[in-house]
Amino acid sequence: MPFSFLRLPSPTHLSRIFRQLEQDVETIINVLQLGPLGIVEHKYSITEVQAAKDTIHRAVETWH
Numbered sequence: 001m002p003f004s005f006l007r008l009p010s011p012t013h014l015s016r017i018f019r020q021l022e023q024d025v026e027t028i029i030n031v032l033q034l035g036p037l038g039i040v041e042h043k044y045s046i047t048e049v050q051a052a053k054d055t056i057h058r059a060v061e062t063w064h
Contacts, residue, residue: 009017
């Protein structure tokens with residue numbers, strides 16, 4: 001199968017493709033990073049944990 005250099009994109013088009021790829025990768029990295037430490041390190045109080053358990057218990061009882 002012969003290879004033709006005429007099919008290669010122009011340098012300006014190639015530059016645009018790489019710039020878009022770089023922006024897309026940067027966006028993906030930003031999305032995958034952890035959120036603010038305050039959210040990640042939140043410690044739930046005993047009251048909050050008990051309220052969540054009570055809610056789940058009521059939901060299961062209603063479902064039955």
